[in-house]
Amino acid sequence: MFNLNNLLLSSEDDQKITEIFQYLREKYRDYKDPWGFNLNLCEKAVRKLLPLYRSYFKVRVFGAENVEDKAYIIVSNHSGQVPIDGMLITIAFLMDVTPPRVLRAMIERFMAQLPFLGDLTAQTGSILGDRANCSYLIERGESILVFPEGVRGISKSTPDFYKLRHFSEGFYRIALQKKTSILPVCVIGAEEMFPFVFHSKKLAGLLNVPSLPMTANFVPLPSPIDIYIGKEISIPEHLEKEAFDKEIKENIFHIENTVKRMIIKGLKNRRPFFDPIRKPISKFVIKEFRTKASHD
Protein backbone atom coordinates (compact mmCIF):
# COMPACT_ATOMS: atom_id res chain seq x y z
CA MET A 1 0.00 0.00 0.00
CA PHE A 2 1.25 3.48 -0.85
CA ASN A 3 2.41 5.42 2.21
CA LEU A 4 2.98 9.18 2.11
CA ASN A 5 5.73 8.85 4.75
CA ASN A 6 7.78 7.04 2.15
CA LEU A 7 8.06 10.25 0.15
CA LEU A 8 11.07 11.36 2.14
CA LEU A 9 14.65 10.90 1.02
CA SER A 10 16.27 8.05 2.93
CA SER A 11 19.66 8.74 4.53
CA GLU A 12 21.14 6.02 2.31
CA ASP A 13 19.90 7.75 -0.85
CA ASP A 14 20.94 11.13 0.52
CA GLN A 15 24.49 9.86 0.93
CA LYS A 16 24.44 8.23 -2.50
CA ILE A 17 23.29 11.46 -4.20
CA THR A 18 26.09 13.38 -2.48
CA GLU A 19 28.69 10.88 -3.70
CA ILE A 20 27.30 10.74 -7.24
CA PHE A 21 27.26 14.50 -7.62
CA GLN A 22 30.77 14.78 -6.20
CA TYR A 23 31.86 12.38 -8.94
CA LEU A 24 29.95 14.36 -11.58
CA ARG A 25 31.37 17.70 -10.38
CA GLU A 26 34.84 16.28 -10.84
CA LYS A 27 33.90 14.94 -14.27
CA TYR A 28 32.45 18.27 -15.45
CA ARG A 29 35.01 20.48 -13.68
CA ASP A 30 36.36 22.14 -16.82
CA TYR A 31 33.23 21.85 -18.91
CA LYS A 32 30.86 24.70 -19.64
CA ASP A 33 27.64 23.61 -21.23
CA PRO A 34 26.27 25.78 -24.06
CA TRP A 35 22.68 24.82 -23.21
CA GLY A 36 23.03 25.83 -19.59
CA PHE A 37 23.16 22.39 -17.94
CA ASN A 38 23.39 23.11 -14.21
CA LEU A 39 24.68 20.35 -11.92
CA ASN A 40 23.56 22.10 -8.73
CA LEU A 41 20.00 22.42 -9.99
CA CYS A 42 20.15 18.81 -11.17
CA GLU A 43 21.19 17.66 -7.71
CA LYS A 44 18.35 19.61 -6.10
CA ALA A 45 15.89 18.12 -8.59
CA VAL A 46 17.12 14.57 -7.93
CA ARG A 47 16.81 15.09 -4.16
CA LYS A 48 13.18 16.12 -4.67
CA LEU A 49 12.31 13.48 -7.24
CA LEU A 50 14.13 10.43 -5.91
CA PRO A 51 11.51 9.67 -3.21
CA LEU A 52 8.86 9.69 -5.97
CA TYR A 53 11.07 7.47 -8.10
CA ARG A 54 11.66 5.01 -5.26
CA SER A 55 8.36 5.03 -3.34
CA TYR A 56 5.67 6.42 -5.63
CA PHE A 57 6.58 4.85 -8.95
CA LYS A 58 8.58 2.08 -7.25
CA VAL A 59 11.00 2.00 -10.18
CA ARG A 60 12.88 -1.25 -10.81
CA VAL A 61 15.85 -1.22 -13.18
CA PHE A 62 16.82 -4.37 -15.05
CA GLY A 63 19.96 -4.76 -17.13
CA ALA A 64 22.09 -2.04 -15.50
CA GLU A 65 25.06 -4.39 -15.97
CA ASN A 66 24.72 -3.89 -19.76
CA VAL A 67 25.90 -0.29 -19.47
CA GLU A 68 29.61 0.34 -19.95
CA ASP A 69 31.58 3.48 -19.24
CA LYS A 70 31.20 5.04 -22.69
CA ALA A 71 28.89 7.23 -24.74
CA TYR A 72 25.67 5.68 -26.03
CA ILE A 73 22.63 6.71 -27.95
CA ILE A 74 19.91 5.40 -25.67
CA VAL A 75 16.78 4.55 -27.58
CA SER A 76 13.55 4.07 -25.66
CA ASN A 77 9.84 3.63 -26.23
CA HIS A 78 7.85 6.76 -25.38
CA SER A 79 4.76 6.37 -23.26
CA GLY A 80 2.29 8.19 -21.05
CA GLN A 81 0.27 11.25 -22.07
CA VAL A 82 2.75 13.45 -20.20
CA PRO A 83 6.32 12.31 -20.93
CA ILE A 84 7.54 11.49 -17.42
CA ASP A 85 9.35 8.43 -18.77
CA GLY A 86 12.32 10.58 -19.84
CA MET A 87 12.75 11.87 -16.31
CA LEU A 88 12.59 8.36 -14.83
CA ILE A 89 15.15 6.96 -17.29
CA THR A 90 17.44 9.90 -16.53
CA ILE A 91 17.20 9.26 -12.76
CA ALA A 92 17.79 5.53 -13.37
CA PHE A 93 21.03 6.26 -15.25
CA LEU A 94 22.12 8.58 -12.45
CA MET A 95 21.22 6.47 -9.45
CA ASP A 96 21.10 2.84 -10.56
CA VAL A 97 23.78 2.61 -13.26
CA THR A 98 27.54 2.51 -12.72
CA PRO A 99 29.29 4.79 -13.45
CA PRO A 100 26.49 7.33 -13.03
CA ARG A 101 25.85 9.63 -15.95
CA VAL A 102 23.63 12.53 -16.88
CA LEU A 103 21.65 11.57 -19.94
CA ARG A 104 21.10 14.40 -22.36
CA ALA A 105 17.50 13.91 -23.42
CA MET A 106 16.52 15.21 -26.82
CA ILE A 107 13.41 17.34 -26.65
CA GLU A 108 10.91 18.68 -29.17
CA ARG A 109 11.49 22.06 -30.77
CA PHE A 110 8.19 23.12 -29.26
CA MET A 111 9.47 22.51 -25.72
CA ALA A 112 12.68 24.47 -26.26
CA GLN A 113 10.80 27.70 -26.93
CA LEU A 114 8.45 27.57 -23.94
CA PRO A 115 8.98 30.23 -21.29
CA PHE A 116 10.34 28.87 -17.98
CA LEU A 117 10.05 25.24 -19.12
CA GLY A 118 12.56 25.60 -21.97
CA ASP A 119 15.15 27.06 -19.59
CA LEU A 120 14.39 24.52 -16.84
CA THR A 121 14.71 21.52 -19.15
CA ALA A 122 17.98 22.92 -20.54
CA GLN A 123 19.37 23.36 -17.03
CA THR A 124 18.50 19.79 -16.15
CA GLY A 125 20.33 18.45 -19.18
CA SER A 126 17.83 18.35 -22.05
CA ILE A 127 18.82 19.55 -25.48
CA LEU A 128 16.97 20.43 -28.63
CA GLY A 129 16.62 17.36 -30.85
CA ASP A 130 19.10 18.38 -33.50
CA ARG A 131 21.83 16.32 -35.15
CA ALA A 132 24.51 18.99 -34.71
CA ASN A 133 23.74 19.23 -30.98
CA CYS A 134 23.93 15.45 -30.56
CA SER A 135 27.18 15.17 -32.46
CA TYR A 136 28.69 17.89 -30.28
CA LEU A 137 27.78 16.01 -27.10
CA ILE A 138 28.77 12.55 -28.33
CA GLU A 139 32.19 13.92 -29.26
CA ARG A 140 32.49 14.91 -25.60
CA GLY A 141 31.60 11.44 -24.40
CA GLU A 142 28.03 12.24 -23.33
CA SER A 143 25.16 9.79 -23.72
CA ILE A 144 22.02 10.92 -25.50
CA LEU A 145 18.48 9.81 -24.71
CA VAL A 146 16.28 9.58 -27.77
CA PHE A 147 12.61 8.74 -28.25
CA PRO A 148 12.49 7.92 -31.96
CA GLU A 149 8.70 7.60 -31.88
CA GLY A 150 8.54 11.34 -31.16
CA VAL A 151 5.23 12.90 -30.13
CA ARG A 152 3.37 9.96 -31.72
CA GLY A 153 4.64 7.87 -28.81
CA ILE A 154 2.95 9.89 -26.09
CA SER A 155 -0.43 10.70 -27.57
CA LYS A 156 -1.70 7.13 -27.87
CA SER A 157 -5.29 6.14 -27.13
CA THR A 158 -5.89 3.28 -24.66
CA PRO A 159 -6.01 0.40 -27.20
CA ASP A 160 -2.66 1.61 -28.56
CA PHE A 161 -0.84 1.56 -25.22
CA TYR A 162 2.57 -0.15 -25.57
CA LYS A 163 2.19 -0.37 -29.33
CA LEU A 164 5.46 0.93 -30.65
CA ARG A 165 5.24 3.55 -33.42
CA HIS A 166 7.77 3.33 -36.23
CA PHE A 167 11.13 4.80 -35.35
CA SER A 168 12.32 7.85 -37.24
CA GLU A 169 15.81 7.48 -38.67
CA GLY A 170 17.54 10.62 -37.34
CA PHE A 171 19.08 8.89 -34.31
CA TYR A 172 20.58 6.16 -36.49
CA ARG A 173 22.15 8.71 -38.82
CA ILE A 174 23.90 10.29 -35.82
CA ALA A 175 24.98 6.87 -34.53
CA LEU A 176 26.32 6.04 -37.97
CA GLN A 177 28.19 9.29 -38.27
CA LYS A 178 29.80 8.98 -34.85
CA LYS A 179 29.97 5.15 -34.78
CA THR A 180 28.22 5.24 -31.41
CA SER A 181 26.52 2.12 -30.06
CA ILE A 182 22.78 2.06 -29.45
CA LEU A 183 21.46 1.02 -26.06
CA PRO A 184 17.83 -0.13 -26.27
CA VAL A 185 15.67 0.73 -23.27
CA CYS A 186 12.03 0.08 -22.53
CA VAL A 187 9.77 1.58 -19.90
CA ILE A 188 6.81 -0.40 -18.61
CA GLY A 189 4.11 1.22 -16.50
CA ALA A 190 4.22 4.79 -17.79
CA GLU A 191 1.20 4.39 -20.09
CA GLU A 192 -1.11 3.95 -17.08
CA MET A 193 0.03 7.08 -15.23
CA PHE A 194 -2.40 9.24 -17.16
CA PRO A 195 -5.42 7.26 -18.39
CA PHE A 196 -6.31 8.53 -21.84
CA VAL A 197 -9.64 10.30 -22.30
CA PHE A 198 -9.51 12.30 -25.51
CA HIS A 199 -7.01 13.73 -27.95
CA SER A 200 -8.03 17.03 -29.44
CA LYS A 201 -5.96 17.38 -32.59
CA LYS A 202 -7.91 20.50 -33.61
CA LEU A 203 -7.25 22.26 -30.31
CA ALA A 204 -3.60 21.21 -30.50
CA GLY A 205 -3.45 22.80 -33.95
CA LEU A 206 -5.12 25.98 -32.72
CA LEU A 207 -2.71 26.28 -29.80
CA ASN A 208 0.19 25.38 -32.07
CA VAL A 209 1.32 22.50 -29.86
CA PRO A 210 2.39 19.12 -31.28
CA SER A 211 -0.04 17.11 -29.15
CA LEU A 212 -2.77 17.79 -26.60
CA PRO A 213 -4.04 14.58 -25.08
CA MET A 214 -6.70 15.03 -22.38
CA THR A 215 -6.39 12.88 -19.30
CA ALA A 216 -8.62 12.29 -16.28
CA ASN A 217 -5.99 13.38 -13.77
CA PHE A 218 -3.41 16.12 -13.36
CA VAL A 219 -1.24 14.11 -10.97
CA PRO A 220 0.24 10.88 -12.37
CA LEU A 221 -1.19 7.70 -10.89
CA PRO A 222 1.31 5.61 -8.89
CA SER A 223 1.77 3.03 -11.60
CA PRO A 224 4.79 0.79 -10.82
CA ILE A 225 7.54 1.39 -13.34
CA ASP A 226 10.02 -1.10 -14.73
CA ILE A 227 12.96 0.09 -16.80
CA TYR A 228 14.70 -2.53 -18.92
CA ILE A 229 18.14 -1.80 -20.33
CA GLY A 230 19.01 -4.09 -23.22
CA LYS A 231 22.37 -5.19 -24.58
CA GLU A 232 24.14 -2.62 -26.74
CA ILE A 233 23.68 -2.77 -30.49
CA SER A 234 26.80 -1.82 -32.42
CA ILE A 235 26.76 -0.03 -35.74
CA PRO A 236 27.81 -2.44 -38.50
CA GLU A 237 31.34 -1.68 -39.69
CA HIS A 238 30.42 -1.99 -43.36
CA LEU A 239 27.79 0.77 -43.21
CA GLU A 240 29.12 4.07 -44.49
CA LYS A 241 28.18 7.47 -43.12
CA GLU A 242 26.12 8.29 -46.17
CA ALA A 243 24.47 4.88 -46.47
CA PHE A 244 21.16 4.86 -48.35
CA ASP A 245 17.90 4.87 -46.36
CA LYS A 246 17.08 1.32 -47.43
CA GLU A 247 20.42 0.11 -46.06
CA ILE A 248 19.84 1.61 -42.61
CA LYS A 249 16.11 0.83 -42.43
CA GLU A 250 16.88 -2.82 -41.77
CA ASN A 251 19.03 -1.86 -38.79
CA ILE A 252 16.43 0.55 -37.44
CA PHE A 253 13.83 -2.20 -37.77
CA HIS A 254 16.11 -4.49 -35.78
CA ILE A 255 16.33 -1.92 -32.96
CA GLU A 256 12.57 -1.39 -33.10
CA ASN A 257 12.01 -5.14 -32.78
CA THR A 258 14.46 -5.39 -29.90
CA VAL A 259 12.52 -2.75 -27.97
CA LYS A 260 9.25 -4.51 -28.88
CA ARG A 261 10.55 -7.78 -27.46
CA MET A 262 11.63 -5.99 -24.30
CA ILE A 263 8.11 -4.53 -23.98
CA ILE A 264 6.53 -8.00 -24.31
CA LYS A 265 8.90 -9.39 -21.69
CA GLY A 266 8.25 -6.41 -19.43
CA LEU A 267 4.47 -6.69 -19.71
CA LYS A 268 4.61 -10.34 -18.63
CA ASN A 269 6.80 -9.51 -15.68
CA ARG A 270 5.00 -6.41 -14.38
CA ARG A 271 3.51 -5.78 -10.96
CA PRO A 272 -0.25 -5.48 -10.40
CA PHE A 273 -1.75 -2.04 -10.86
CA PHE A 274 -4.93 -0.85 -12.48
CA ASP A 275 -5.70 -4.40 -13.60
CA PRO A 276 -9.11 -3.79 -15.28
CA ILE A 277 -7.32 -1.70 -17.91
CA ARG A 278 -3.86 -3.21 -17.78
CA LYS A 279 -4.65 -6.89 -18.29
CA PRO A 280 -6.69 -6.64 -21.50
CA ILE A 281 -4.10 -4.20 -22.93
CA SER A 282 -1.20 -6.50 -22.13
CA LYS A 283 -3.02 -9.48 -23.67
CA PHE A 284 -3.94 -7.45 -26.73
CA VAL A 285 -0.40 -6.14 -27.26
CA ILE A 286 1.21 -9.56 -26.79
CA LYS A 287 -1.31 -11.21 -29.12
CA GLU A 288 -0.90 -8.54 -31.74
CA PHE A 289 2.91 -8.70 -31.61
CA ARG A 290 2.86 -12.49 -31.98
CA THR A 291 0.50 -12.28 -34.95
CA LYS A 292 2.72 -9.66 -36.58
CA ALA A 293 5.89 -11.61 -35.80
CA SER A 294 4.44 -14.74 -37.42
CA HIS A 295 3.58 -12.67 -40.54
CA ASP A 296 7.11 -11.21 -40.66
Add this chain to the structure above:
Amino acid sequence: MTKQQKILIIGIAGGLAQMTARLILTEHPDWEILGIDSRDVSNVSRIKGLSALNIKYSRGNFENLFRTHDFDVVYHLGRISHSSNEQNVLAKRIDLSVMGTNRILDLCERSGVKKVIILSTFHVYGALPDNSIFLNEDAPLRASIRHPELRDVIEMDQMCTSWMWKNQKNVSTVVLRPCNIIGTQIQNAMTRFLSGPIALRPIDYNPFFQFIHEFDMAHILYKSLDSIPTGTYNIAGDDFISLREALEIVGTKGIPFPMILAGGLNEVLKKLSINVPDYLIDYLKFSCLISNNELKKHLGPNFLRFSIQEALELIKLR
Protein backbone atom coordinates in the same frame (compact mmCIF):
# COMPACT_ATOMS: atom_id res chain seq x y z
CA MET B 1 51.96 42.73 -47.11
CA THR B 2 55.25 44.59 -47.20
CA LYS B 3 54.62 46.91 -50.15
CA GLN B 4 53.20 50.32 -49.33
CA GLN B 5 49.40 50.08 -49.45
CA LYS B 6 46.65 52.56 -50.05
CA ILE B 7 43.57 51.69 -48.07
CA LEU B 8 39.99 52.94 -48.22
CA ILE B 9 37.91 52.59 -45.06
CA ILE B 10 34.20 53.16 -45.53
CA GLY B 11 32.52 54.22 -42.29
CA ILE B 12 35.51 55.95 -40.66
CA ALA B 13 33.34 57.90 -38.18
CA GLY B 14 32.70 54.64 -36.31
CA GLY B 15 34.86 53.72 -33.33
CA LEU B 16 35.81 50.33 -34.75
CA ALA B 17 36.97 51.82 -38.07
CA GLN B 18 39.18 54.34 -36.30
CA MET B 19 40.72 51.67 -34.07
CA THR B 20 41.46 49.56 -37.13
CA ALA B 21 43.05 52.52 -38.92
CA ARG B 22 45.18 53.26 -35.87
CA LEU B 23 46.36 49.62 -35.67
CA ILE B 24 47.28 49.52 -39.37
CA LEU B 25 49.22 52.78 -39.19
CA THR B 26 51.02 51.74 -36.00
CA GLU B 27 52.29 48.61 -37.76
CA HIS B 28 52.82 50.30 -41.15
CA PRO B 29 53.46 54.04 -40.67
CA ASP B 30 54.23 54.51 -44.35
CA TRP B 31 50.85 53.26 -45.54
CA GLU B 32 48.12 55.64 -46.54
CA ILE B 33 44.50 55.43 -45.39
CA LEU B 34 41.56 57.39 -46.67
CA GLY B 35 38.53 57.15 -44.47
CA ILE B 36 35.13 58.24 -45.70
CA ASP B 37 31.77 58.57 -44.00
CA SER B 38 28.44 60.22 -44.63
CA ARG B 39 28.43 61.16 -40.94
CA ASP B 40 30.46 63.97 -39.40
CA VAL B 41 34.14 63.12 -39.49
CA SER B 42 35.41 65.98 -37.33
CA ASN B 43 35.86 63.56 -34.41
CA VAL B 44 38.16 61.27 -36.40
CA SER B 45 41.58 61.15 -34.75
CA ARG B 46 44.28 63.10 -36.43
CA ILE B 47 46.88 60.44 -37.16
CA LYS B 48 49.69 60.73 -39.66
CA GLY B 49 48.71 58.75 -42.73
CA LEU B 50 44.95 58.90 -42.11
CA SER B 51 42.77 61.40 -43.89
CA ALA B 52 39.04 61.54 -43.34
CA LEU B 53 36.47 62.76 -45.81
CA ASN B 54 32.82 63.52 -45.26
CA ILE B 55 30.97 62.53 -48.42
CA LYS B 56 27.45 61.58 -49.33
CA TYR B 57 27.27 57.90 -50.22
CA SER B 58 26.28 58.21 -53.86
CA ARG B 59 27.26 56.41 -57.04
CA GLY B 60 28.93 59.55 -58.46
CA ASN B 61 30.99 60.22 -55.34
CA PHE B 62 32.22 56.64 -55.15
CA GLU B 63 33.09 56.56 -58.86
CA ASN B 64 35.01 59.77 -58.44
CA LEU B 65 36.81 58.36 -55.41
CA PHE B 66 37.93 55.21 -57.20
CA ARG B 67 38.93 57.24 -60.28
CA THR B 68 41.17 59.60 -58.32
CA HIS B 69 42.73 57.04 -55.97
CA ASP B 70 44.41 53.77 -56.63
CA PHE B 71 43.27 51.64 -53.67
CA ASP B 72 44.88 48.32 -52.85
CA VAL B 73 42.56 47.44 -49.99
CA VAL B 74 38.97 48.39 -49.20
CA TYR B 75 37.43 47.99 -45.75
CA HIS B 76 33.65 48.13 -45.96
CA LEU B 77 32.60 48.92 -42.38
CA GLY B 78 29.91 51.37 -43.39
CA ARG B 79 26.79 49.24 -43.26
CA ILE B 80 23.92 51.23 -41.79
CA SER B 81 22.99 49.97 -38.35
CA HIS B 82 19.99 47.66 -38.38
CA SER B 83 18.86 48.66 -34.91
CA SER B 84 16.08 50.95 -36.06
CA ASN B 85 12.55 49.74 -36.68
CA GLU B 86 11.41 52.79 -38.60
CA GLN B 87 10.10 52.11 -42.09
CA ASN B 88 11.82 55.07 -43.79
CA VAL B 89 15.15 54.02 -42.23
CA LEU B 90 14.61 50.50 -43.55
CA ALA B 91 14.17 51.80 -47.10
CA LYS B 92 17.36 53.84 -46.72
CA ARG B 93 19.17 50.82 -45.31
CA ILE B 94 18.23 48.67 -48.28
CA ASP B 95 19.31 51.39 -50.68
CA LEU B 96 22.64 52.03 -49.02
CA SER B 97 23.62 48.68 -47.55
CA VAL B 98 22.53 46.51 -50.45
CA MET B 99 22.50 48.70 -53.56
CA GLY B 100 25.40 50.82 -52.34
CA THR B 101 27.54 47.83 -51.45
CA ASN B 102 26.84 46.32 -54.84
CA ARG B 103 28.19 49.46 -56.51
CA ILE B 104 31.25 49.58 -54.27
CA LEU B 105 32.09 45.94 -55.04
CA ASP B 106 31.66 46.63 -58.74
CA LEU B 107 34.08 49.56 -58.48
CA CYS B 108 36.56 47.43 -56.51
CA GLU B 109 36.64 44.87 -59.28
CA ARG B 110 36.97 47.43 -62.05
CA SER B 111 39.72 49.42 -60.36
CA GLY B 112 41.92 46.43 -59.48
CA VAL B 113 41.53 46.41 -55.68
CA LYS B 114 43.45 43.40 -54.32
CA LYS B 115 41.66 42.88 -51.02
CA VAL B 116 38.14 43.65 -49.82
CA ILE B 117 37.18 43.19 -46.17
CA ILE B 118 33.49 43.40 -45.35
CA LEU B 119 31.94 43.63 -41.91
CA SER B 120 28.69 41.72 -41.73
CA THR B 121 27.13 40.45 -38.50
CA PHE B 122 26.10 37.21 -36.78
CA HIS B 123 22.57 38.60 -36.69
CA VAL B 124 22.16 37.08 -40.15
CA TYR B 125 21.60 33.69 -38.48
CA GLY B 126 18.81 34.93 -36.22
CA ALA B 127 18.02 33.96 -32.64
CA LEU B 128 15.65 31.06 -33.11
CA PRO B 129 14.51 28.42 -30.63
CA ASP B 130 15.75 25.62 -32.89
CA ASN B 131 19.24 27.00 -33.49
CA SER B 132 21.96 24.38 -33.24
CA ILE B 133 24.73 25.13 -30.84
CA PHE B 134 27.75 26.73 -32.50
CA LEU B 135 26.45 27.60 -35.93
CA ASN B 136 29.10 27.37 -38.59
CA GLU B 137 29.41 29.59 -41.63
CA ASP B 138 27.32 27.21 -43.76
CA ALA B 139 24.27 27.54 -41.50
CA PRO B 140 21.24 29.03 -43.22
CA LEU B 141 20.70 32.76 -42.73
CA ARG B 142 17.29 32.73 -41.10
CA ALA B 143 17.04 36.08 -39.32
CA SER B 144 14.40 37.39 -41.69
CA ILE B 145 12.03 34.46 -40.97
CA ARG B 146 10.89 36.24 -37.83
CA HIS B 147 12.10 39.72 -38.67
CA PRO B 148 11.63 40.75 -42.30
CA GLU B 149 13.07 44.15 -41.39
CA LEU B 150 16.48 42.44 -41.24
CA ARG B 151 16.40 41.44 -44.88
CA ASP B 152 18.91 44.13 -45.86
CA VAL B 153 21.44 42.59 -43.45
CA ILE B 154 21.01 39.15 -45.02
CA GLU B 155 20.84 40.41 -48.59
CA MET B 156 24.05 42.36 -48.14
CA ASP B 157 25.83 39.36 -46.63
CA GLN B 158 24.64 37.01 -49.36
CA MET B 159 25.46 39.46 -52.11
CA CYS B 160 29.00 39.95 -50.76
CA THR B 161 29.51 36.20 -50.40
CA SER B 162 28.42 35.40 -53.94
CA TRP B 163 30.50 38.30 -55.29
CA MET B 164 33.44 37.00 -53.28
CA TRP B 165 33.37 33.55 -54.91
CA LYS B 166 32.66 34.96 -58.36
CA ASN B 167 35.72 37.22 -58.23
CA GLN B 168 38.01 35.09 -56.10
CA LYS B 169 40.66 34.86 -58.85
CA ASN B 170 41.09 38.63 -59.00
CA VAL B 171 40.14 39.91 -55.57
CA SER B 172 40.70 38.33 -52.17
CA THR B 173 37.55 39.01 -50.16
CA VAL B 174 36.87 38.37 -46.51
CA VAL B 175 33.35 38.56 -45.09
CA LEU B 176 33.32 38.73 -41.29
CA ARG B 177 30.32 37.84 -39.15
CA PRO B 178 31.25 38.93 -35.65
CA CYS B 179 29.26 38.15 -32.52
CA ASN B 180 28.27 41.06 -30.25
CA ILE B 181 31.05 43.64 -30.38
CA ILE B 182 31.20 45.59 -27.15
CA GLY B 183 33.37 48.44 -25.98
CA THR B 184 33.49 52.03 -24.94
CA GLN B 185 33.88 53.43 -28.43
CA ILE B 186 31.21 51.41 -30.14
CA GLN B 187 27.55 52.34 -30.39
CA ASN B 188 25.40 49.30 -31.00
CA ALA B 189 22.18 47.98 -29.54
CA MET B 190 23.87 45.37 -27.32
CA THR B 191 26.41 47.78 -25.82
CA ARG B 192 23.61 50.24 -25.09
CA PHE B 193 21.51 47.46 -23.57
CA LEU B 194 24.29 46.26 -21.28
CA SER B 195 25.71 49.59 -20.25
CA GLY B 196 22.48 51.43 -19.57
CA PRO B 197 21.46 52.22 -15.98
CA ILE B 198 18.84 49.46 -16.07
CA ALA B 199 18.09 46.53 -18.37
CA LEU B 200 15.32 44.00 -18.73
CA ARG B 201 16.38 40.70 -17.16
CA PRO B 202 14.25 37.88 -18.56
CA ILE B 203 12.86 35.64 -15.84
CA ASP B 204 11.56 32.99 -18.20
CA TYR B 205 14.61 32.63 -20.47
CA ASN B 206 18.35 32.79 -19.93
CA PRO B 207 20.08 32.70 -23.32
CA PHE B 208 23.81 32.50 -23.87
CA PHE B 209 25.83 35.22 -25.55
CA GLN B 210 29.24 35.60 -27.09
CA PHE B 211 30.96 38.95 -26.83
CA ILE B 212 34.10 40.29 -28.42
CA HIS B 213 35.88 43.40 -27.29
CA GLU B 214 36.16 46.18 -29.86
CA PHE B 215 39.97 46.09 -29.66
CA ASP B 216 40.01 42.37 -30.52
CA MET B 217 37.62 43.01 -33.40
CA ALA B 218 39.83 45.79 -34.72
CA HIS B 219 42.80 43.45 -34.42
CA ILE B 220 41.00 40.78 -36.49
CA LEU B 221 40.09 43.40 -39.09
CA TYR B 222 43.78 44.27 -39.26
CA LYS B 223 44.81 40.59 -39.46
CA SER B 224 42.32 40.11 -42.30
CA LEU B 225 44.74 42.03 -44.49
CA ASP B 226 47.19 39.20 -44.86
CA SER B 227 46.44 36.34 -42.45
CA ILE B 228 42.88 35.49 -43.49
CA PRO B 229 42.25 34.21 -47.01
CA THR B 230 39.09 34.58 -49.10
CA GLY B 231 36.07 33.29 -47.27
CA THR B 232 33.29 33.94 -44.79
CA TYR B 233 34.22 33.79 -41.12
CA ASN B 234 32.33 33.82 -37.86
CA ILE B 235 34.11 35.90 -35.25
CA ALA B 236 33.77 34.83 -31.62
CA GLY B 237 35.90 33.44 -28.84
CA ASP B 238 35.54 29.95 -27.38
CA ASP B 239 33.69 31.17 -24.35
CA PHE B 240 30.06 32.17 -23.89
CA ILE B 241 28.08 33.60 -21.02
CA SER B 242 24.47 33.70 -19.91
CA LEU B 243 22.64 37.00 -20.05
CA ARG B 244 22.12 37.04 -16.28
CA GLU B 245 25.85 36.55 -15.63
CA ALA B 246 26.71 39.25 -18.18
CA LEU B 247 24.42 41.77 -16.48
CA GLU B 248 25.96 40.90 -13.12
CA ILE B 249 29.49 41.45 -14.40
CA VAL B 250 28.65 44.79 -15.97
CA GLY B 251 26.79 45.78 -12.83
CA THR B 252 23.67 46.84 -14.69
CA LYS B 253 20.56 46.66 -12.60
CA GLY B 254 18.40 43.99 -14.20
CA ILE B 255 14.67 44.44 -13.89
CA PRO B 256 13.07 40.98 -13.80
CA PHE B 257 10.64 40.79 -16.68
CA PRO B 258 8.69 37.98 -18.36
CA MET B 259 9.75 37.97 -21.99
CA ILE B 260 6.33 36.70 -22.94
CA LEU B 261 5.19 40.32 -22.43
CA ALA B 262 8.18 41.90 -24.17
CA GLY B 263 6.48 42.21 -27.57
CA GLY B 264 3.62 44.21 -26.05
CA LEU B 265 5.99 46.38 -24.04
CA ASN B 266 8.00 47.15 -27.15
CA GLU B 267 4.88 48.30 -28.98
CA VAL B 268 4.20 50.75 -26.13
CA LEU B 269 7.82 51.94 -26.21
CA LYS B 270 7.60 52.51 -29.95
CA LYS B 271 4.60 54.80 -29.39
CA LEU B 272 6.75 56.74 -26.92
CA SER B 273 9.46 56.96 -29.62
CA ILE B 274 11.81 54.73 -27.63
CA ASN B 275 13.56 52.50 -30.09
CA VAL B 276 14.22 48.90 -29.06
CA PRO B 277 14.89 46.70 -32.11
CA ASP B 278 12.35 43.89 -32.38
CA TYR B 279 15.03 41.34 -33.21
CA LEU B 280 16.85 42.08 -29.95
CA ILE B 281 13.89 40.63 -28.03
CA ASP B 282 14.56 37.27 -29.68
CA TYR B 283 18.19 37.43 -28.59
CA LEU B 284 16.98 37.89 -25.01
CA LYS B 285 15.06 34.62 -25.36
CA PHE B 286 17.08 32.27 -27.52
CA SER B 287 20.80 31.65 -27.91
CA CYS B 288 22.63 32.18 -31.17
CA LEU B 289 26.14 30.86 -30.59
CA ILE B 290 28.55 30.74 -33.50
CA SER B 291 31.50 28.46 -34.22
CA ASN B 292 34.98 29.94 -34.61
CA ASN B 293 36.61 26.83 -36.09
CA GLU B 294 37.23 28.40 -39.52
CA LEU B 295 38.87 31.49 -38.08
CA LYS B 296 41.09 29.42 -35.78
CA LYS B 297 42.56 27.66 -38.82
CA HIS B 298 44.18 30.95 -39.79
CA LEU B 299 44.67 32.85 -36.54
CA GLY B 300 45.49 29.96 -34.22
CA PRO B 301 43.68 28.95 -31.04
CA ASN B 302 44.30 32.06 -28.92
CA PHE B 303 43.49 34.94 -31.20
CA LEU B 304 41.70 37.13 -28.64
CA ARG B 305 43.33 39.35 -26.07
CA PHE B 306 40.27 39.87 -23.87
CA SER B 307 38.08 37.17 -22.35
CA ILE B 308 34.32 37.71 -22.19
CA GLN B 309 34.60 38.69 -18.52
CA GLU B 310 37.30 41.24 -19.29
CA ALA B 311 35.37 42.65 -22.26
CA LEU B 312 32.29 43.08 -20.05
CA GLU B 313 34.33 44.63 -17.25
CA LEU B 314 35.77 47.12 -19.73
CA ILE B 315 32.40 48.46 -20.87
CA LYS B 316 31.88 49.73 -17.33
CA LEU B 317 34.36 52.47 -18.31
CA ARG B 318 31.80 53.83 -20.76
